[in-house]
Amino acid sequence: MDFHTIVHTILVNWKRIISVTILSMVLLFLIFMFVYPHTYKSTAVILPPEKSSSFMGLSSLLAQQNMTSLLSPSLSNASSQLYAEILKSRTVALDVIKKLGIQKEYDENDIYLAANKLSKEVDIEITKEGLIKVSVEYSSRFFPLLFDDLSKVKKMSANLTNAFVDALDKVNREKLTSKSKKARIFLETQIQQTRTTLDSVESALQDFQKNNKAISLPEQLKASLENAAKLKAEIAQTEIELGLMKYNIKQDDKIYQSLLRKLEQLKQQYENIESGNTDYLLSFERIPGLGKQLTSLLREVKIQNEIYIFLQQQFYKEKIEENRDLPTVDVLDTAIPPNRPVSPRLFFSTLMGGLFAFLAMSGLYLIREQNIIASKKNSN
Numbered sequence: 069m070d071f072h073t074i075v076h077t078i079l080v081n082w083k084r085i086i087s088v089t090i091l092s093m094v095l096l097f098l099i100f101m102f103v104y105p106h107t108y109k110s111t112a113v114i115l116p117p118e119k120s121s122s123f124m125g126l127s128s129l130l131a132q133q134n135m136t137s138l139l140s141p142s143l144s145n146a147s148s149q150l151y152a153e154i155l156k157s158r159t160v161a162l163d164v165i166k167k168l169g170i171q172k173e174y175d176e177n178d179i180y181l182a183a184n185k186l187s188k189e190v191d192i193e194i195t196k197e198g199l200i201k202v203s204v205e206y207s208s209r210f211f212p213l214l215f216d217d218l219s220k221v222k223k224m225s226a227n228l229t230n231a232f233v234d235a236l237d238k239v240n241r242e243k244l245t246s247k248s249k250k251a252r253i254f255l256e257t258q259i260q261q262t263r264t265t266l267d268s269v270e271s272a273l274q275d276f277q278k279n280n281k282a283i284s285l286p287e288q289l290k291a292s293l294e295n296a297a298k299l300k301a302e303i304a305q306t307e308i309e310l311g312l313m314k315y316n317i318k319q320d321d322k323i324y325q326s327l328l329r330k331l332e333q334l335k336q337q338y339e340n341i342e343s344g345n346t347d348y349l350l351s352f353e354r355i356p357g358l359g360k361q362l363t364s365l366l367r368e369v370k371i372q373n374e375i376y377i378f379l380q381q382q383f384y385k386e387k388i389e390e391n392r393d394l395p396t397v398d399v400l401d402t403a404i405p406p407n408r409p410v411s412p413r414l415f416f417s418t419l420m421g422g423l424f425a426f427l428a429m430s431g432l433y434l435i436r437e438q439n440i441i442a443s444k445k446n447s448n
Contacts, residue, residue, distance in 0.1 A: 077437045078430050085429040092425035093418050100412040106218060107207040107411040109191070110226040112233050115398040116198030117147040145198050151397075152192040155202060155236055161186045163235040168227060190232060199400065204228040205410065222405035229403035237397040251312050255383040258308060262379055266372040273365040297367050299338045301374030306331045308379065 078085065154160060161183035165171050174182035193201040206225040208216040310327050 073437070074434060077433050081429075081433045085426060085433065088429045089422050089426040093422035096421040097414070097418045100414050100417055102213055103211055104412050105207045105210055106212045106216075106221065106409040107205050108222050108225040108406045109203050109205045109410045110222075110229045110403040110406050111201055111203040111401075112229045112399060112403040113401040114151065114200040114202065114233065114236075115400050116145075116200070117151060117397075145194065145196075148194045148198045148200050151200055151236060152194060154239055155192055155200075155232055156187055156190060157239075158183045158187065159239060160232060160235040161190075163238060164228065164231040167231055167235070168224075189228075202229055202232055202403075204232060204403075207411075219405070222407075226403040226405045233397060233399055233402075240396040252383060252386040254311060255308075255379055255386060258311075259376070259379045259383060262372060262376045266369070266376055269365060269368040269372055273362075273369055276362060276365055293363055293367050294370070296338065296341045297370040297374065299334055299341065300367070300371045301378070303331065303334045303338065304371070304375045305378050306334060308375075308382070312382070 158180065162179065165174070165179060165182055165186060170186075171179050171182045174185040176182075189205045191203040191205070193203075195201070204225060206221060206228055208218065208221045212218060212221070306327055310324065310331070313321075313324055313327070
């Protein structure tokens with residue numbers, strides 16, 4: 069069949085084709101308007117998570133040690149992706165279902181199946197800047213204008229989205245609290261051990277001074293003592309930092325590796341002082357009998373005091389972090405009830421349906437015309 073025949077067939081039957089097309093469009097419009105469920109989507113925007121929130125109380129410590137400069141910019145998107153995965157988790161969906169009491173709308177008998185269905189309604193988009201756009205779809209029933217209040221459906225869409233954001237914050241706070249609790253317990257153990265050691269060396273120093281009387285040390289020896297004590301205390305602090313970080317990051321992390329290198333350098337400096345390899349400090353190996361014993365005791369007391377003060381500071385930081393009740397998710401835009409449904413797209417869907425009806429009717433008449441032509445040829 070050539071193009072001329074196609075056009076001729078359509079022009080001959082155009083009234084019927086147009087009539088059916090218009091009737092189909094009117095019918096589709098009425099179905100989409102009054103019968104088909106209306107689906108609404110509301111969106112909230114979350115700022116990318118700060119890297120410091122992942123380190124809890126250690127964030128300020130790492131900042132003091134100038135470690136934050138090692139963090140790669142790509143970690144922002146990685147943290148945003150972590151938030152996205154949490155939002156899609158069953159835990160978050162279960163929390164939303166319980167909070168809004170909507171289990172029967174997804175699965176009345178099994179709350180876990182309901183959570184899985186709800187998770188599929190969540191749409192997560194991460195921008196190149198790391199912003200997280202959270203959207204949740206909520207649909208009315210069939211015959212929405214008769215059996216549903218569309219204003220409530222719109223509001224529920226916004227409530228669902230905001231409930232997901234709140235659930236994300238809840239999960240995040242619980243995880244951070246758990247990490248802070250582990251760090252606090254670790255610090256408590258270290259404080260007890262340090263307190264016991266400090267009491268022991270203080271008692272030993274007191275007994276030594278009582279039995280041998282106080283010995284006056286030269287200024288150069290005092291400088292060596294103070295420098296060695298500071299180095300030893302810094303070594304202990306670095307070891308504690310490494311112990312704390314194992315609860316938060318992997319051992320191949322850049323910060324963790326940098327702290328290991330720092331610890332090796334500090335130990336090397338301390339060994340240099342011990343062996344007398346420095347030009348400006350008095351070697352401990354040259355300190356005679358009693359003076360060396362007194363130096364060791366004074367140095368150990370100073371070291372343990374420095375460690376004890378450091379541990380106490382970190383302990384209270386972690387304790388505050390564990391007990392705080394502040395939002396961990398920064399929301400840029402909260403979800404609000406949408407004005408228009410995302411489905412059905414009333415006019416677009418109607419036009420597409422009309423186009424399909426036009427093509428279908430044209431196709432039927434072309435097939436009929438082709439059958440007539442074929443019959444005439446066979447009769448001849």
